[in-house]
Amino acid sequence: MNDIQPISRRRSGGPPLGILAIVHAGLFLLALIVGFVLSGAGVFLSPFAGADAVAAHAHADGAAIRVGAMLQFGSAVPLGIYAATAFARLQRLGVRVPGPVIGFTGGLTASIMLMVSAFGSYLLSRPELTSDPRLALAFSFLAFVAGGVGYVVGLGLLIAGMAVPGVILGLLPRWLAWAGLVVAALSELSFxxxxxxxxxxxxxxxxxxxxxxxxAAGFLLPVDRRDVRDRGRTPEEVRS
Incomplete structure (x- = not known):
């Protein structure tokens, strides 16, 4: 029993990051697929199409917009859990620099912005609120800006907060850590x-x-320091 407890504590790293990321991406992609199936490509009408076009789109495809908003809101929840779990994981790995805090702040921001975007889409789907084309356009721009720039910039900070320690401390494969830095930089430039x-x-x-x-990072980020020390060693070296 004494031999089992340390292993149990060592492996209790919170929810699996890779699974959380898959659920987040899956729900978001499902929102796009459902919208396309219900209404075709027109369900993704840009707010730059103008107030009248947006209002007509809201009245014609309200149900598709509402379902998409529900799924998008749902996708924000595992993202927030991912950010909190990654922060705790990096702390457990001994990362005592601002990176994990920056990453958590970015992940929380991205999650909240995704929720705000979903609320904007939901309001856009309500015909009693969008009889005024200008109001419909305002809801459309809210959904677009929050789910676009707001989400992507926050996501970039989350990635940077994980990729920088991944490069410096070897917590992630170098190719993945450097790819994360590139994605993070492009995400931040999107503002x-x-x-x-x-x-x-x-x-x-x-x-x-x-x-x-x-x-990818969710499945490859170590659970604790022993995994970092064992990385790159042969099975015989690890057992010894």
């Missing part, structure tokens, strides 16, 4: 799209590349 609209192409790069990175 420029608020004033320079052609840079909006950075938003889907930061979003989908960021989701993929969180999944």
């Amino acid at each position: 420029l799209s608020l004033a320079v609209e052609p840079l909006q192409f950075l938003l889907p790069i930061g979003r989908f590349a960021g989701m993929a990175w969180l999944i």
Whole structure:
């Protein structure tokens, strides 16, 4: 019994990060798929299409927008849990620099922004609120900005908070840690799209590349320091 308890404590690193990232990405992608199935490509109408087009879209595809908002809100929850678990994991690994705090702040921001975006979409789906095209356009821009720049910038901070210790302390494979730094940098630069609209192409790069990175890092980030020491050693060396 005494031999089992230390192992149990050593492996209790919270919810599996990789699974949380998969659930987050899966729910978000499901929101896109359901919207496309219910209403076609038109369900993703940009607010830049104008107030009248947005209002007409809201009245025609309200149900699809509402279901997508529900799934998007749901995807924000595992992201917040991921950020908190990654913060605790890095602390457990002995990372005592601002990186984990920055990452947690970014992950929490991304989760909240995703929720705000979902609320904006939900309000857009309510016909009693969008009879005024200008109000419909305001809800559409809220959903777009919060779920675009707000989410991606926060996600970039989460990735950076994990990738920097991953490079410096060897907590992640070097290729993955450096890829994370690139994704994080592109995600942070996406804030420029608020004033320079052609840079909006950075938003889907930061979003989908960021989701993929969180999944990979979630499965490869060690649980405790022993895993870091054992990395790169042969099985015989580990047993000895």
